[in-house]
Amino acid sequence: MKNNMIATQYDGKVLTEIAGFSISQLVAEQGSPIYLYDAEMIRERCADLQVFETVRFAQKACSNLSILALLKEQGIVVDAVSAGEVLRALAVGYSPTSNPPEIVYTSDIFDREALQVVAEHRIHCNLGSPEMIEQLAEVQPGAEVTLRINPGFGHGHSQKTNTGGPQSKHGIWHEQLPACLERAKACGLTVVGLHMHIGSGTDLEHLAQVCEAMEKCARLVGPSLKTISAGGGLPTVYRAGQTSMDLAQYHRLWDAVRNRLATEFGHAIGLELEPGRYLVAESGYLLAEIRAVKRMGENLFYLVDAGFNNLARPILYGAYHPMAICPVGGRASSENRDVVVGGPLCESGDIFTQEDGGVVSRRSLPTAQVGDILVIGCTGAYGSVMGSNYNSKPLAAEILLDRGVLRIIRHRQTVEELIANERSALETVVTR
Numbered sequence: 538m539k540n541n542m543i544a545t546q547y548d549g550k551v552l553t554e555i556a557g558f559s560i561s562q563l564v565a566e567q568g569s570p571i572y573l574y575d576a577e578m579i580r581e582r583c584a585d586l587q588v589f590e591t592v593r594f595a596q597k598a599c600s601n602l603s604i605l606a607l608l609k610e611q612g613i614v615v616d617a618v619s620a621g622e623v624l625r626a627l628a629v630g631y632s633p634t635s636n637p638p639e640i641v642y643t644s645d646i647f648d649r650e651a652l653q654v655v656a657e658h659r660i661h662c663n664l665g666s667p668e669m670i671e672q673l674a675e676v677q678p679g680a681e682v683t684l685r686i687n688p689g690f691g692h693g694h695s696q697k698t699n700t701g702g703p704q705s706k707h708g709i710w711h712e713q714l715p716a717c718l719e720r721a722k723a724c725g726l727t728v729v730g731l732h733m734h735i736g737s738g739t740d741l742e743h744l745a746q747v748c749e750a751m752e753k754c755a756r757l758v759g760p761s762l763k764t765i766s767a768g769g770g771l772p773t774v775y776r777a778g779q780t781s782m783d784l785a786q787y788h789r790l791w792d793a794v795r796n797r798l799a800t801e802f803g804h805a806i807g808l809e810l811e812p813g814r815y816l817v818a819e820s821g822y823l824l825a826e827i828r829a830v831k832r833m834g835e836n837l838f839y840l841v842d843a844g845f846n847n848l849a850r851p852i853l854y855g856a857y858h859p860m861a862i863c864p865v866g867g868r869a870s871s872e873n874r875d876v877v878v879g880g881p882l883c884e885s886g887d888i889f890t891q892e893d894g895g896v897v898s899r900r901s902l903p904t905a906q907v908g909d910i911l912v913i914g915c916t917g918a919y920g921s922v923m924g925s926n927y928n929s930k931p932l933a934a935e936i937l938l939d940r941g942v943l944r945i946i947r948h949r950q951t952v953e954e955l956i957a958n959e960r961s962a963l964e965t966v967v968t969r
């Protein structure tokens with residue numbers, strides 16, 4: 538298989554190489570489970586978005602320092618949703634004070650740690666709740682700010698990723714914008730940006746509705762406005778039948794809004810896009826070893842050594858990920874079987890082939906045996922970052938494949954590291 542494979546090329550098939558590296562050799566040397574990222578795929582996705590002048594990576598999708606550094610090299614700036622994400626961005630050399638700001642803090646609250654970090658580093662903030670206005674003014678007097686607006690509607694690949702409308706906790710409700718502009722003025726903040734993100738994994742039709750809402754809100758802000766952000770949510774093709782978005786058309790819609798506002802306000806208006814998944818999803822593969830092949834009534838199960846502690850998207854959203862089998866020892870499996878794929882966790886929901894609502898489904902995969910490797914694709918976004926230590930499982934290793942070089946960008950967590958902050962009862966210090 539060639540580099541930069543897309544999901545539909547390998548889904549349900551035998552796959553022996555990723556980015557020119559032998560999968561079985563990688564697992565033999567590095568163990569499993571492993572997250573692998575193909576750097577070239579990330580570069581290709583960055584290039585797709587070149588038409589947008591500012592692309593701000595929603596680093597919550599994949600915040601490993603090496604991935605951030607790779608994106609920085611491609612001219613991508615970042616969004617941060619926590620003190621930790623701000624500190625990651627600073628650690629790879631993003632500047633907090635550039636124009637446009639290379640780091641923007643976007644959240645619906647300031648926890649105390651975040652407020653302290655944004656104050657210390659003068660981070661530009663995108664405020665998602667009215668209370669944040671006074672809280673920020675206290676630590677960054679006279680600052681320029683962006684307001685995140687909930688336009689009253691939203692859309693996503695699952696109800697859990699829909700971030701607009703009255704059921705969503707995100708953003709400032711559109712009808713409260715005039716009051717929030719007053720509040721900002723009263724405490725000396727200047728509103729220079731507006732931001733709308735209606736959800737993840739949506740479509741052009743829904744994303745386009747945002748343009749109109751943005752234009753309306755922008756007029757309420759008036760000429761202090763310098764930048765509008767279309768948010769993220771660009772879909773990724775995970776399976777056959779899904780179509781990719783017409784990015785040129787999407788850009789045209791937003792460019793027209795920006796140009797109308799620029800004419801009206803008499804100065805240039807910056808246009809930002811804030812994708813997470815689009816830039817990194819397809820670059821990532823979760824590799825796991827098949828440890829049991831067993832029959833339960835009419836179902837045949839492949840049980841692997843990665844579970845929802847490594848990849849939570851199937852149990853959380855019934856998300857579909859493409860899968861392939863790498864036979865170990867060079868055996869080529871000749872036929873497919875319909876199988877259920879599960880992990881090692883002591884919980885029946887630990888199934889990778891499930892639909893929304895937890896319905897277990899079957900997948901056609903090549904015949905495999907213990908020792909073969911399951912490759913779960915399109916796991917670069919919201920994969921490793923949503924990993925947990927459930928069942929005291931160490932976090933998986935992360936490896937970046939780039940131009941023939943393999944880099945370990947996070948070593949596999951050890952059990953010693955996992956329990957390092959805990960103390961047995963005898964040593965526990967009691968404070969009152």
Ligand code: LLP
Pocket residue numbers: 595598643698700734736737738768769770771811812813814815850918919
């Ligand atoms: N901007 C904001 C303000 C966001 O909240 C998000 C995602 C993004 C940008 C990036 O969205 P993207 O382009 O990646 O769709 N864990 C879920 C997705 C949660 C998204 C949270 N916010 C999943 O695995 O599908």
